[in-house]
Amino acid sequence: MKEISKKYEAGKYEENIYKLWEKSGFFNPDNINSKKKYSNILPPPNANGGLHLGHASGYTVMDIFGRFERMKGKSVLLLPGKDHAGIQTQVVYEKKLEDEQGINRNDLGRKKFFQSIYDFCLERANYMRSQEKKIGVSADWSREKFTLDTEVSKIAMETFVKMHKDGMIYQGERIINWCPRCKTALSDIEVDHKTVQGKIYFIKYPIQNSEKFITVATTRPETMLGDSAVAVNSQDERYTKLVGLKVILPLENRIIPIIADKRIDKEFGTGAVKITPAHDLLDWDIGQDHQLPIIQVINEKAQITKQGGKYQGQDVLVARKNILADLKMQGFFEKEEDLEINKSICERCKETIEPLISKQWFVAVDAKKYSLKKEALKAIKNGEIKFFPENFRKTMIQWLSNLHDWCISRQIWWGHQIPVWYCEKCGEEEYIVSIEKPLACPKCQGKKLRQETDTFDTWFSSGQWVHTTLGYPQGKDFKEFYPTDMMIMGRDLLFFWASRMIMMSLYRTGEVPFKNLFFTGLIRDKLGKKMSKSKGNGIDPLQMIDKYGVDALRLSLVMDTTPGQDSRLYEEKIEGFRNFITKLWNIYRYSTTASPEFFLKEKIASRDVKSVADQWIIAKLNETIESVTIFMEKKEISLAQEKLKKFTWDDLADWYLEIHKIEKNNQVLGYLLDKILKLWHPFTPFVTEKIWQDFWQGEKMLMMEKWVKPEKKLEIKKAQELFEEIKEVISKVRNLRANYRIDPAKIVQAYSIKIKEQKIIEKLARIEIIEKLASTKSIQIITKNVELSLDIANLIDIAKEKKRTKKEIEQLNQLIVKIKNLLANKKFKDSAPEKVILQNQKKLKEYQEKIKTQKELLMNITKF
RNA sequence: GGAUCCUUAGCUCAAUUGGCUAGAGCAUCUCGUUUACACCGAGGAGGUUAUAGGUUCGAGUCCUAUAGGAUCCACCA
Numbered sequence: 001m002k003e004i005s006k007k008y009e010a011g012k013y014e015e016n017i018y019k020l021w022e023k024s025g026f027f028n029p030d031n032i033n034s035k036k037k038y039s040n041i042l043p044p045p046n047a048n049g050g051l052h053l054g055h056a057s058g059y060t061v062m063d064i065f066g067r068f069e070r071m072k073g074k075s076v077l078l079l080p081g082k083d084h085a086g087i088q089t090q091v092v093y094e095k096k097l098e099d100e101q102g103i104n105r106n107d108l109g110r111k112k113f114f115q116s117i118y119d120f121c122l123e124r125a126n127y128m129r130s131q132e133k134k135i136g137v138s139a140d141w142s143r144e145k146f147t148l149d150t151e152v153s154k155i156a157m158e159t160f161v162k163m164h165k166d167g168m169i170y171q172g173e174r175i176i177n178w179c180p181r182c183k184t185a186l187s188d189i190e191v192d193h194k195t196v197q198g199k200i201y202f203i204k205y206p207i208q209n210s211e212k213f214i215t216v217a218t219t220r221p222e223t224m225l226g227d228s229a230v231a232v233n234s235q236d237e238r239y240t241k242l243v244g245l246k247v248i249l250p251l252e253n254r255i256i257p258i259i260a261d262k263r264i265d266k267e268f269g270t271g272a273v274k275i276t277p278a279h280d281l282l283d284w285d286i287g288q289d290h291q292l293p294i295i296q297v298i299n300e301k302a303q304i305t306k307q308g309g310k311y312q313g314q315d316v317l318v319a320r321k322n323i324l325a326d327l328k329m330q331g332f333f334e335k336e337e338d339l340e341i342n343k344s345i346c347e348r349c350k351e352t353i354e355p356l357i358s359k360q361w362f363v364a365v366d367a368k369k370y371s372l373k374k375e376a377l378k379a380i381k382n383g384e385i386k387f388f389p390e391n392f393r394k395t396m397i398q399w400l401s402n403l404h405d406w407c408i409s410r411q412i413w414w415g416h417q418i419p420v421w422y423c424e425k426c427g428e429e430e431y432i433v434s435i436e437k438p439l440a441c442p443k444c445q446g447k448k449l450r451q452e453t454d455t456f457d458t459w460f461s462s463g464q465w466v467h468t469t470l471g472y473p474q475g476k477d478f479k480e481f482y483p484t485d486m487m488i489m490g491r492d493l494l495f496f497w498a499s500r501m502i503m504m505s506l507y508r509t510g511e512v513p514f515k516n517l518f519f520t521g522l523i524r525d526k527l528g529k530k531m532s533k534s535k536g537n538g539i540d541p542l543q544m545i546d547k548y549g550v551d552a553l554r555l556s557l558v559m560d561t562t563p564g565q566d567s568r569l570y571e572e573k574i575e576g577f578r579n580f581i582t583k584l585w586n587i588y589r590y591s592t593t594a595s596p597e598f599f600l601k602e603k604i605a606s607r608d609v610k611s612v613a614d615q616w617i618i619a620k621l622n623e624t625i626e627s628v629t630i631f632m633e634k635k636e637i638s639l640a641q642e643k644l645k646k647f648t649w650d651d652l653a654d655w656y657l658e659i660h661k662i663e664k665n666n667q668v669l670g671y672l673l674d675k676i677l678k679l680w681h682p683f684t685p686f687v688t689e690k691i692w693q694d695f696w697q698g699e700k701m702l703m704m705e706k707w708v709k710p711e712k713k714l715e716i717k718k719a720q721e722l723f724e725e726i727k728e729v730i731s732k733v734r735n736l737r738a739n740y741r742i743d744p745a746k747i748v749q750a751y752s753i754k755i756k757e758q759k760i761i762e763k764l765a766r767i768e769i770i771e772k773l774a775s776t777k778s779i780q781i782i783t784k785n786v787e788l789s790l791d792i793a794n795l796i797d798i799a800k801e802k803k804r805t806k807k808e809i810e811q812l813n814q815l816i817v818k819i820k821n822l823l824a825n826k827k828f829k830d831s832a833p834e835k836v837i838l839q840n841q842k843k844l845k846e847y848q849e850k851i852k853t854q855k856e857l858l859m860n861i862t863k864f
Numbered sequence: 865g866g867a868u869c870c871u872u873a874g875c876u877c878a879a880u881u882g883g884c885u886a887g888a889g890c891a892u893c894u895c896g897u898u899u900a901c902a903c904c905g906a907g908g909a910g911g912u913u914a915u916a917g918g919u920u921c922g923a924g925u926c927c928u929a930u931a932g933g934a935u936c937c938a939c940c941a
Contacts, residue, residue: 006901200941218941231941265940273941280941342940395868399937495936526876528934560877560889565869566934568876576889579903590900631880639880642888654905661899731907737895738907744897766897815885821921828921836883836922843884 004592008585010549013690018133020693021703028140029075029481038069038076039481041466041514042139043489043497044083044147047121048092051131053523053531053569054490056541057557059135061520061637062488064558066138067682068632069485071707077481078138079469081145082125086415086458087182087190087348093117093414110413110453117414118148131542136550136685138703143477145469147461148416155468156461157419157435159508164433168367171431173359175277175284176407177344180302181351184411185360187457188404189495190347198341200269202334203327205230208246208255214239215334217269219341220279221327222320224249225308226297227256229275231286234260236271250332251323252309261286278357294357302354316354361409361418361454365503372503373403379502379512388518388563388635392494399495408457415455424448463500466513473509487514491521491564518635519564523557526570544574551684552578558683559641580645581687584680587653588691591673594661600677600695601670606714608667612726612757613659615719617668620651621675622710628679629707637683644679652676655727662763678708725783726757732781733765733790740796749773754787761786780860782853798861805858812851819844 025031029039040062045055062078070076090105093116097103105113125146132139145152163169177186201221204213216230227249232239243260263286264273277287278296287294297308304311304319311319327333344353365373377400379385380393387393409418421432423441425448432438432449440447461468466487470478489497498517505513525531531538544553555577561567591598609618624647631640652672660669681688681702692702733748742748748767755761755769762768767790777793779801819840822828829837 004900007903216941220941223941269941275941282939282941339940389869391868395936398867402937491935522935562877570876572890573876575903579901582901582903586901586904588900592900594899627880634880636880638878642878643880646888653901657900658898658905734906735908739894741895744895744906746897763898811885818885825921831921832883839884846884 004589006586006589007582008549008687008690010551010581010686011546014134014136014545014550014686017686017689017693018136020689020701021138022133022141024701024704026070026701026704027078027138028142029077032070032075034073034075036072036074037481038066038074038486039079039484040066040077040486040488041079041469041484042081042137043487043493044081044145044462044465045128045132046085046088047082047125047128047146048085048089049124049128051128051135051541053539053541053557054520055132056135056553057520057523057561058488058490059132059137060554060557061518062486063135063137063685064554064637064682065486065488065632065635067685067703068707070138070703071678071681071705073706076138077140077143077477079143079145079477080129080132080137080139080141081465081469082121082128082147083462084121084147084415084458086410086412086455087184087186088458089117089121090412090414091182091349093120096120105413113413121146134542134545134550136554138685143469147458147465151471152468153416153461154435155472156456156464157416159464159504160419160456160460161433161435162508163363166367166369168364168370168372169361169433170364171359171361173357174362175279175281175355176358176360178300178354178356178358179346179349179351180300180354181349182346182412183300185358185407185409186346186353187407187459191344191353192347192350193342194345195340196343198339198343199336200339201324201336202270203250203274204332204334205247205250205274206332207242207258208248210245214242214247214258214272215270216272216274218274219339220316220320221323222304222311222316223276223279223297224274224323225252225304225311226276226278226295227252227254227274228277228287228292228295229256229290230258231261231264231273231275232258232271233264233266234262236260236264236266238271250330251326259286259290259292261290279355281355284355284357296357298354298356300354300356300358302352360407361420363406363408363460365403365405370507372507373400375506376400376499376503379506384512385502385514386516388516389565392491392517392519392564396494396499400499406457408460409452409454410457411453412455415458416461418452418454418456420452421449422452424450459496459500462497463504464508466501467505467509482509482513483511484514486516486518488518488520491519494519516635521561521564521566524566524568526568528566528568539569539571544571548574548578549581549686551581551687555580555641555683558637559645561638563635580649581684583649583653584676584684584687585691587648587657587676588673588694590657591669595664595666595669598666599670600674600692601667602674604667604671604714608665608671609714609716610665610668611659611663612719612723613656613663613760614665614668615716616723617651617656617672618711618714619716619720620647621672622712622715625675625679625708625710632682641683644676644683648676648680658764659760662760675708677702678705681705722756722785725785726760729761729781729783729786729788730765733761733767733788736779736790736792736796737766740792742792742795749791751778751789751791752787754785756785761788780857782856784849802858802861805854805861809851809854809858812847812854816844816847816851819847 042062066076066078094105177191179186198219200217200219202215202217204215206213214230230247242258245258246255247258249256275283275286277284277292277294279298295307297305298316299305302316304314306312346353380397419435421438422428423430423446425444425446426441430443438449466484470482472478501513525537529537552574556574609615624643627643628640677688677692689702750767750769751773752769758769773791775791778789778791779793781788823840
């Protein structure tokens with residue numbers, strides 16, 4: 001006989017099993033002959049990265065649904081890809097260049113720099129791909145895409161051209177978030193905020209032709225070089241007289257007005273604010289409304305410009321120090337106070353953001369001809385997309401409602417260069433939007449054209465991921481799989497990505513990109529902290545796979561989780577699921593070692609279901625299949641798994657297998673094993689396929705088996721109740737034995753006037769039923785179909801048993817009163833559903849029976 | 865300032881959307897014999913579901929308020 005190891009050695013089989021699946025070709029939907037389609041475009045991870053737990057949990061969910069749908073007979077497409085991740089990758093790569101070669105991007109030049117990142121990403125992508133395969137994702141690798149692939153980017157570029165035609169693109173000098181380290185503009189969403197301890201400075205601005213001052217408060221005194229006004233709240237009585245007067249800007253001696261604006265907070269600082277339109281977002285708005293001059297005093301390297309006079313060339317922080325010193329010397333400095341400041345930082349490199357005026361490209365999100373914002377809102381409000389969790393819909397609606405125009409140009413090299421061309425003769429005022437380089441300038445026929453150097457925001461292309469990867473508009477995949485069924489992502493991508501995909505795909509294709517949008521939560525550590533490299537509290541999924549196997553990791557990532565809700569992960573948890581995998585393995589091991597002729601059974605006949613236990617377990621199985629299927633369809637993975645686990649461990653392993661040792665029925669056992677392998681496969685694909693292959697030897701593959709259905713014909717209701725009763729009797733005996741330390745090896749003698757399933761009760765409760773008991777005293781266990789008298793009266797504490805029984809009677813009495821009252825209540829009868837009423841009636845009967853037997857028992861003990 | 869989520873056993877989480885005596889796992893305690901499994905089995909202890917009200921025949925679940933925690937968005941001159 002074949003040796004099977006006691007434990008499932010995951011590492012030994014995983015690679016080969018994945019190869020088996022891959023070789024079969026069924027990851028590719030073209031090889032599945034089915035009219036029913038299911039598609040999920042996988043979110044592309046950053047090509048430069050490595051696999052972390054966030055990816056692992058996402059992929060697990062995607063794969064679970066993918067495998068489930070495939071087993072339901074659909075032609076399933078899970079389309080994988082990689083994202084060039086513009087700024088992030090450039091930041092990483094520049095650091096690498098600096099560290100390894102001591103050079104920067106300018107040393108290489110744009111072309112070489114681009115090419116070398118490209119090569120780097122390609123190499124990393126290979127690595128990343130092998131890691132993704134380890135998770136078990138059943139993705140079609142032959143369709144793998146990269147955001148910079150020509151066919152993908154072409155479609156994304158065409159969107160820009162179309163948007164331009166539709167009047168949704170404009171170029172403008174506006175205030176934007178500038179990262180001095182990345183040297184690029186950022187959209188609002190790419191800016192993070194961080195509270196830091198800082199100072200607020202009070203500076204006196206002298207009023208023209210007066211001895212008086214107006215004091216302004218600022219956290220950034222260096223920007224005063226670019227002030228073009230002082231503003232107060234229009235309702236602020238302290239200052240109404242001053243509005244319209246002029247002040248002399250200290251250090252610069254420029255004359256600027258005092259203006260009134262309702263956006264100024266009276267309570268904050270002195271209620272008077274210096275206005276620097278070039279370096280503050282709110283000041284920019286106020287400056288626009290009051291037509292104030294814009295004076296740029298900070299440049300793109302965060303240094304003072306020529307406009308800043310004697311401070312020119314100084315870094316902002318140096319300039320701040322010098323300016324404060326000069327103000328003090330000249331008597332304009334009033335005081336400083338500590339203040340918590342909410343600093344804007346670059347999401348990617350954490351550098352302090354400088355708001356600057358800069359010429360950038362924008363997408364109008366609410367243009368006349370087509371409103372990205374309104375169309376997306378309409379679709380979402382119409383319920384064209386199902387959200388998991390549902391309340392994220394509201395969050396999305398709110399965010400979209402407040403959406404501002406989107407700055408899409410970045411001054412980095414790693415990305416899609418914007419398809420705009422300038423004529424060298426005509427200058428920047430004239431530009432041509434075209435994917436191909438135009439032959440000549442349409443105005444002057446000049447041939448010297450150069451392309452815009454800016455690149456697109458990464459989200460401009462990844463926001464089109466669904467329809468570009470499917471080859472909109474003519475692609476076969478687009479026609480077959482769009483709109484896709486499912487999209488799964490981390491909840492942090494709700495605004496960044498989900499919203500943009502909805503807007504842009506709707507704009508291009510007229511349809512939403514996906515019908516279901518499922519969010520995973522963040523994976524936190526045991527203490528609920530975010531995992532991060534710097535804290536060193538991260539868990540490496542690959543290490544966990546090596547140690548516990550992928551199936552265990554997959555379970556630990558999705559079980560006990562709720563969509564969109566953060567969850568905690570730690571090794572003990574993974575270990576627990578590894579233990580379950582071992583249990584599954586041992587169910588298989590028992591089945592084959594106990595009966596060498598054992599085999600999996602797809603179908604069995606009613607006559608094969610013989611004993612009460614058989615009937616009971618089949619009924620349990622049916623119930624499990626039913627609810628697991630329903631839960632899966634409702635996308636309740638966690639509940640499905642819980643139900644399955646309970647059946648597998650409690651019902652099958654702990655009860656049915658034990659009974660199988662007493663009364664073997666390999667037909668039923670083979671049938672059960674066939675079913676649980678299929679049910680578990682989406683969740684734990686490796687171990688189930690391994691067991692399956694051991695039986696079928698390559699004849700067929702579990703991955704392609706059909707999802708199971710309950711066989712109601714095999715079910716007999718009566719047996720269920722009886723078996724539950726047998727279980728209860730056995731538990732009661734075990735309970736008594738444990739309570740009174742009766743040696744587990746001791747076979748307790750018992751007498752019975754009424755018994756069913758004698759052999760099972762005898763074996764599992766470790767008792768022996770004999771003709772006549774030696775002792776006249778005995779402890780009784782009474783149920784509907786069983787009456788046992790156990791010869792253990794001399795071993796137990798009678799007083800204690802009496803007390804326990806009395807307590808139970810009391811409890812039952814309370815329950816009975818409660819239910820009786822409920823059933824007597826007219827309102828309850830009128831309004832409660834039929835099902836609930838029946839349930840309660842049944843319950844009442846049960847309690848009444850129980851209380852009867854308990855009373856008998858008490859009487860019996862009292863005799864002693 | 866606006867919004868969302870969370871608070872259930874010592875710990876981590878459930879509870880099929882308002883209906884069975886609120887369930888699991890881990891940890892803990894007691895005991896371990898069997899034709900799979902000690903990564904195991906049997907049994908026990910552990911709960912006023914954060915607090916206070918309300919709606920309801922019925923509330924962990926719905927509403928209101930309070931407290932604590934988390935997150936997101938906006939603003940902070």
